[in-house]
Amino acid sequence: MSAELGLQKWHKVIEEGSAPDALAAIIREDAVFHSPVVHMPQEGRQIVIAYLAAAGQTLGNDSFQYVRELVDGDNAMLEFTTEMDGIHVNGIDLIRFDQDGMIADFKVMVRPLKAVNKVWEQMAAMLEPLARRNGQTDGAALLEHLLDLVGLSSEALVAHLAASDLG
Numbered sequence: 001m002s003a004e005l006g007l008q009k010w011h012k013v014i015e016e017g018s019a020p021d022a023l024a025a026i027i028r029e030d031a032v033f034h035s036p037v038v039h040m041p042q043e044g045r046q047i048v049i050a051y052l053a054a055a056g057q058t059l060g061n062d063s064f065q066y067v068r069e070l071v072d073g074d075n076a077m078l079e080f081t082t083e084m085d086g087i088h089v090n091g092i093d094l095i096r097f098d099q100d101g102m103i104a105d106f107k108v109m110v111r112p113l114k115a116v117n118k119v120w121e122q123m124a125a126m127l128e129p130l131a132r133r134n135g136q137t138d139g140a141a142l143l144e145h146l147l148d149l150v151g152l153s154s155e156a157l158v159a160h161l162a163a164s165d166l167g
Contacts, residue, residue, distance in 0.1 A: 002073075002074045002097040002098060002099050002100065002101050003071045003072070003073060003074055003075055003076045003095070003097050003101075004071060004101075005097070005100075005101030006026070006076070006095065006097030006101035006102065006103065007069070007071065007076055007078075007095075007097075008101075009025075009026045009101055010026065010095070010103070013025075013026060014056070014060065017056065017060075018052060018053055018055075018056025018057070018060060019053070020049050020050075020053045023048075023049045023052050023053060024045060024049055026101075026102060026103055027045050027048050027049060027052075027102065027103045028045065028098060028102045028103060028104050029044070029045045030043070030044070030045075030104075031043075031044070031045055031048045031102075031103055031104055031105065031106065032048070032104070032105045032106070033047065033048040033051045033052070033106050033107075033108075034105075034106070034107035034108065035051060035108060035123075036091070036108045036109055036110040036116060036119060037116060037119065037120045037123070048103070048106060051123075052106065054123055055108070055123065058084065058119065058122040058123055058125075059080070059082050059084070059089065059091075059119070060082075061082060061083070061084070063081075063082045063083040064080060064081075064082040065080065065081060065082070066078050066079065066080050067079050067080065067081055074096055074097050074098070074099075074104075075094070075095070075096050075097075076093075076094075076095045076097070077092055077093070077094050077095075078092065078093040078095070079091070079092050080092070080093065084115070084118045084119070084122060085118060087114050087115055087118045088112075088115065089110060089115040089118065089119065090110070090111050090112070090115065091108060091109055091110040091111065091115075092108070092109045093106065093107070093108055094106070094107040094108075094109070095107075
């Protein structure tokens with residue numbers, strides 16, 4: 001099963017700090033990342049590495065732990081918990097691996113709404129260098145730009161989530 005091999009690689013990279021070069025070794029060139037705060041899928045190894053490295057720095061603190069893992073063929077679901085600035089974060093990583101155990105697709109879902117907002121805030125700060133390289137002024141601007149690409153403002157996203165009683 002490719003997911004079992006892929007998960008061995010994934011856990012090793014996580015334990016070693018989610019370094020970009022280590023992530024590159026386990027992510028396909030055509031990998032896709034689905035952010036909990038950006039609707040549009042992010043395509044390509046470099047952007048997937050940027051998001052996962054930033055997530056490793058923001059979510060991967062001393063309180064981070066995977067609490068449940070389900071594997072089915074090429075797919076894995078890993079439930080995690082962590083705390084960010086006093087806010088409890090509960091989330092799921094949905095990962096699809098190719099036949100060689102390389103990450104082909106990575107989706108992150110986070111709850112509750114306070115946690116989504118905290119992830120947004122800290123990921124924006126971590127993505128600031130990437131934003132500058134892409135002509136944006138800061139990480140929040142990059143996330144805003146990505147939302148603009150799909151015609152959604154951050155205010156509309158927060159309002160939608162609040163209306164959905166996801167907080």
